[in-house]
Amino acid sequence: MGRRRGIMSEEFKMELAKELGFYDTVKAEGWGAITTRDAGNLVKRAVQIAEEALANKNNTSAR
Numbered sequence: 001m002g003r004r005r006g007i008m009s010e011e012f013k014m015e016l017a018k019e020l021g022f023y024d025t026v027k028a029e030g031w032g033a034i035t036t037r038d039a040g041n042l043v044k045r046a047v048q049i050a051e052e053a054l055a056n057k058n059n060t061s062a063r
Contacts, residue, residue, distance in 0.1 A: 008046055016042050 039048040
């Protein structure tokens, strides 16, 4: 079975890595070098951004 294609773009993940403080590790050693905690924080932050975008979309369309 092959690897699943990621839902998040590489650019978006890099922006989150910068925001969360482990961009240098990713740049130097790749995604496999980040900690499980960092990976979890990246996913948590991505979900938070998606929820905020959805809430903003719903608030604008409700008007």
